[in-house]
Every structure is written in structure tokens, then in C-alpha cells.
């Protein structure tokens with residue numbers, strides 16, 4: 001199953017890249033070991049744009065980005081002018097490597113000083129496994145900074161997509177299919193992190209909005225992000241599904257082209 005499409009993602013990912021710019025800007029420097037610059041891993045790196053923003057920070061050394069979608073890894077690697085590394089691909093920037101990987105099974109060959117993840121962990125149902133594997137990828141004292149959609153008072157876009165998917169018009173296509181996303185509160189994430197033996201230094205929630213300008217622009221963005229639902233539908237039915245979700249979501253957001261979403265920034269350290 002190919003999952004997220006890297007080419008199409010890169011075409012519509014202005015929002016994600018802006019969030020990435022802010023995310024990278026807010027990262028506090030982490031020391032590497034033995035006088036080296038920090039080794040960083042990016043879980044769910046997508047098209048690799050944000051990974052490269054982080055790689056450009058002056059205190060960052062080698063960076064590994066991984067993602068389960070082969071199309072995302074291929075897009076992330078596509079600016080490559082460098083030499084391919086076995087089982088991985090170079091991004092063209094020295095020290096930046098992309099490879100296929102799932103955060104619930106990821107095993108680091110060498111420990112990292114910092115693990116980051118942007119808007120990937122709410123697509124991972126087994127949050128405890130994700131945290132355990134990221135913890136094990138860190139050196140003692142190493143940090144994890146992850147930002148993703150959290151549970152809030154307002155139904156999220158993903159909640160609305162799932163409601164439509166399991167409703168009368170589309171339910172037959174989703175029989176026995178679990179919701180692809182999971183949204184937890186900040187306190188639930190704090191408890192999960194503590195349970196994984198991680199020391200929590202922050203779990204801050206921001207309520208954000210992004211204006212796509214027009215309904216078709218918002219629909220185009222949803223079309224790329226809804227793969228987890230639309231892959232269960234015949235290709236010719238997908239546009240109607242996306243339209244039904246965006247119409248239902250307009251009632252929640254109060255607009256047919258404004259996306260409202262919560263972001264939890266979780267900061268933890270391996271003890």
C-alpha cells in the first residue's frame with residue numbers, strides 16, 4: 001500500500017512547510033556526544049522538506065528521515081545529487097539520509113541526540129509503541145520533540161472524515177476498517193510518555209487556523225491528506241467522498257476554506 005503520495009503532497013504542503021519552519025525555529029539546541037554536532041532522527045519525515053530545514057540548523061549534524069510511504073521517501077530523496085547509501089537514499093545535502101521506516105518498529109543503529117516528528121504521530125494508532133521506539137532510539141538524556149494533532153473540544157477534520165466514512169453513504173466500504181487517526185489530550189500524552197519512562201518537560205496545545213483561500217484549494221489539500229480513507233474507495237468515488245467531508249467540516253469550521261486544528265507540542269527526554 002503506497003500511503004501518502006510525496007509528489008502530490010509537495011504540491012499542496014504550504015501549510016505543513018510553514019508549520020515546519022516554525023517547528024524548526026522553536027527547537028532548542030541539543031548537544032551531540034564527543035564534541036560532535038547533534039545527530040537527529042525525523043519520524044514520519046514526509047517529503048523531507050522539514051527534515052532539511054532541521055538539518056540546516058547550525059547545531060545539527062547527521063540527520064535521518066524515515067517514513068513508511070515509499071512515495072514520500074522517494075520524493076524526499078528526489079533532490080539527491082549524492083551517492084545512495086545502502087537501504088537508504090541521500091537527500092543531496094551532506095549528512096541527510098532518507099529511508100523507509102515505521103515509528104512503531106524503528107530501531108536505530110546508533111543512538112540519536114534528538115528525535116523529532118511533525119504531524120505524523122496522530123496517524124499512528126499505537127502511540128505507546130511509537131514512544132517506546134523513539135525512546136530507545138535516543139541516547140540517555142536525548143530529547144524527543146513531537147508536534148501533532150491532539151484531542152480538543154471541536155471535532156477535528158479527521159473526526160469528520162471518519163464520521164462520513166462510517167455513515168450510510170460510505171459505510172459499506174469501511175466495514176472492519178479502523179479509524180486511521182488517533183487524537184489524545186495533552187494529559188493522555190503526558191501519561192503515555194511517563195509510562196514509557198520519558199521525562200516530560202512540555203505538552204503545550206495551540207489552536208490554529210489556516211485559510212486556504214478557496215473551497216477548491218482546501219479540497220485539493222484534503223484529497224492528498226485523505227489517502228487513509230480514499231484508498232478504500234474506487235478511484236471514481238473519491239472526489240465525492242472528499243466533497244462530502246469538506247461540506248460537513250464547513251459546519252464545524254464555519255467556513256468552506258478555513259482549516260482549524262489543534263497542535264500539541266510534546267517535549268520529553270530519555271532519563
Ligand SMILES: C[S@@+](CC[C@H](N)C(=O)[O-])C[C@H]1O[C@@H](n2cnc3c(N)ncnc32)[C@H](O)[C@@H]1O
Pocket residue numbers: 003004013016017020043044045046047048050066067068069072101102103104117118119120121123124
Ligand atoms: C502530514 S504528513 C507530515 C510529513 C512531514 N513530517 C511534514 O511535516 O511535512 C504525515 C506523515 O506521517 C507518516 N506516517 C504515517 N504513519 C506513520 C508511521 N507509522 N511511522 C512513521 N510515519 C508515519 C505518513 O506517511 C506521512 O508522510
